[in-house]
Amino acid sequence: MPAQRTIREPARNIKVWREADVVVVGGGPGGVASAISAARNGAKTILIERYGHLGGMATGGLVNIIPNLSDISGKQHIYGLTMELISRLDKRGGTSYTKKKDRGSAEKKAVDYYLDANLGWFYVRKDHNTGVQRVLYSAVVEPEILKDELNDMVLGSGAELLLHSWGAQVIMENNAVKGVFFESKSGRQAILGKVIIDATGDGDMFVAARAEFDNDCDNKRRTAWLALVWWLTNVNLKKYDRFKATQPEKYKELMQELGKLGGYPYFFKGILKRQPNTVWYHCMQPQPRRTDAMDVEQLTKIDIQARKRALLTYDFMKKYVPGFERSFIMLTAPQLGTQGGRRIKGEYTLTEKDMETDEVFEDTIAVLANNDYGEISARHPTLCVPYRCLVPKRVDGLLVAGRAFSSADTINETFNIIPHCIAYGQAAGTAAALAVKAGIEPRKVDYKGLRKNLVKQGVNLPDIMKSKGAVQSTRANRSKAAYYQKYRSTGE
């Protein structure tokens, strides 16, 4: 291989656009939650996002399912900003979610409803203690309402928002991050900050800061695949259901043929109240090799291929599958989907082992339902995540929120979904504000103060004093929080 040719870019003076306490780069679930929490905790906060809307994969990626709000028994574990968001969307008719009476239920009608929509992975789990299937508490949301609501929430928190702005480089002093350079149609500018939160999902800022990170990922994991989500509408689902029920062999044959041709035989029935006759293609299919969201040549190739495959699928369904005759592609996601990649090496790295120890860390910032590990989940229905997973080793002035949290790839794929990233963001934003207020580095933030603050915000945290091993009820903590009273849960 010939040596890579390089060229030197001339140095130049860059305009400082703003100075802030907390600068959040990336406006996905992790970044939005970071910005809102930092600002609500009194920090002068700026959020920059490369696209023209907030929400990251949850909006631009058309990934509009928010699952695992409860464990398999129906016990809710996710509260805090996720519940605030769902409550707000509910008021605008922008969400549908599992009815309260169905959460944890093994009733056939409820289970079949989600299985029939192909939403099994998001809504249904096998109870390994009894062998029956049960319904989880999960929600689906309308991306367009979500975008608007997130704008309102960020601006309402007092944070400043700059869209169409791509975080390009960090400003370093020794081992501390002191701001970011960003690119936009207004040219290259700088924002100085006391704490920078990398919420790009891909770790763009921590790579620039030369923090240690992991990028290994087993090809079998969903986090190793890129996918373009798209929606097909005007489908006559009743006709389709009849065909599938009366000619199951024919349907199977057709889907096998579609798969062989390179199309996508698998879709979800959209269950949003205001979106009848629509199906969602998430296109999550194992790839022969790991696809890398950091390689722009691969991104280009996959985007082109994914469009061809979407069109092939559409043509096939329209031609051969009853119910699809008058369908049309409503939307392809503006953003190619990536679920995993670089992960920061933090002060603590979460591994599969942590599921089995039931450890309630002294810096626990999130309690998550552990639904995806079969019998392990049956024995250990929750997992605690420590704040140290958001704190990079060695590099100061920096926190990481979202899917790039410090974790082994074996666990990242399960604990990096939307409600989890919101929880990490809520903790990172709060910690950043506390660090600024105290004039200390984020890694020095007092865990007790951080946890107390999060509980006041309605986050469900275990009472460390009371817990012996397994996570104990936090009813006493929660009942003190006025915030929790307001955004308790949907459908109650």
Ligand SMILES: Cc1cc2nc3c(=O)[nH]c(=O)nc-3n(C[C@H](O)[C@H](O)[C@H](O)COP(=O)(O)OP(=O)(O)OC[C@H]3O[C@@H](n4cnc5c(N)ncnc54)[C@H](O)[C@@H]3O)c2cc1C
């Ligand atoms: C096909 C697919 C299906 C999925 N299904 C589900 C599901 O049903 N439910 C679920 O909960 N999760 C699902 N996920 C996972 C989930 O969407 C992500 O893990 C989650 O959105 C991660 O949140 P995040 O904030 O860390 O990152 P992201 O959602 O990726 O947000 C990162 C944000 O940062 C911005 N950004 C990136 N780089 C820069 C930069 N340099 N400067 C400025 N801005 C930048 C991006 O534009 C984006 O807005 C799915 C993912 C995919 C790809």
